[in-house]
Amino acid sequence: AQTVTQSQPEMSVQEAETVTLSCTYDTSESDYYLFWYKQPPSRQMILVIRQEAYKQQNATENRFSVNFQKAAKSFSLKISDSQLGDAAMYFCAYRSYTDKLIFGTGTRLQVFP
Amino acid sequence: NAGVTQTPKFQVLKTGQSMTLQCAQDMNHEYMSWYRQDPGMGLRLIHYSVGAGITDQGEVPNGYNVSRSTTEDFPLRLLSAAPSQTSVYFCASSSSSGPADTQYFGPGTRLTVL
Numbered sequence: 523a524q525t526v527t528q529s530q531p532e533m534s535v536q537e538a539e540t541v542t543l544s545c546t547y548d549t550s551e552s553d554y555y556l557f558w559y560k561q562p563p564s565r566q567m568i569l570v571i572r573q574e575a576y577k578q579q580n581a582t583e584n585r586f587s588v589n590f591q592k593a594a595k596s597f598s599l600k601i602s603d604s605q606l607g608d609a610a611m612y613f614c615a616y617r618s619y620t621d622k623l624i625f626g627t628g629t630r631l632q633v634f635p
Numbered sequence: 636n637a638g639v640t641q642t643p644k645f646q647v648l649k650t651g652q653s654m655t656l657q658c659a660q661d662m663n664h665e666y667m668s669w670y671r672q673d674p675g676m677g678l679r680l681i682h683y684s685v686g687a688g689i690t691d692q693g694e695v696p697n698g699y700n701v702s703r704s705t706t707e708d709f710p711l712r713l714l715s716a717a718p719s720q721t722s723v724y725f726c727a728s729s730s731s732s733g734p735a736d737t738q739y740f741g742p743g744t745r746l747t748v749l
Contacts, residue, residue, distance in 0.1 A: 554734060566742055617734040
């Protein structure tokens with residue numbers, strides 16, 4: 523079965539600095555999508571960024587970017603110029619045409635002023 | 636635009652009680668799903684539906700029933716609540732079941748079973 527692993531239960535970063543959250547996954551599929559979701563204290567799940575496996579170019583959304591290494595099955599999230607509002611749980615997720623959305627266990631990000 | 640709504644936001648049940656968690660979306664989405672979120676385990680799929688009248692089991696379906704009589708609504712029923720069902724429940728929807736389609740999540744229901 524496909525799995526998603528987030529090995530960092532907690533991370534912290536100083537405001538305005540850069541932080542990278544790690545995610546690895548296991549799959550035998552060649553076509554799939556990867557996602558990063560943010561869950562602030564309000565509990566709302568918010569899509570931050572997504573990446574299609576067939577696209578070579580790493581996805582970016584403003585201060586959020588990914589480093590997608592397909593051969594290594596790695597999908598890390600980089601947050602630049604961190605802000606206090608970035609403090610949240612971040613979940614990495616995988617989905618393919620044959621699999622439903624599968625989540626990792628999450629990384630809690632703290633942002634210090 | 637309401638998006639995905641869930642009621643109630645909080646609920647406390649006693650063991651053996653039954654209840655229905657409500658989920659509705661106003662985006663005319665075909666695909667709807669229910670997840671549970673437990674500490675240290677991420678979100679796990681309970682049941683899903685690819686359209687009105689069609690439902691299927693996810694990863695952790697035991698103890699839960701669903702039905703989909705309309706496109707808009709996808710209620711989750713707990714027939715006989717157990718303490719192991721204490722969790723936060725999320726409903727989500729997307730325009731189709733394809734992996735490219737963004738899933739929109741509701742605000743969640745925190746359920747405690749005593």
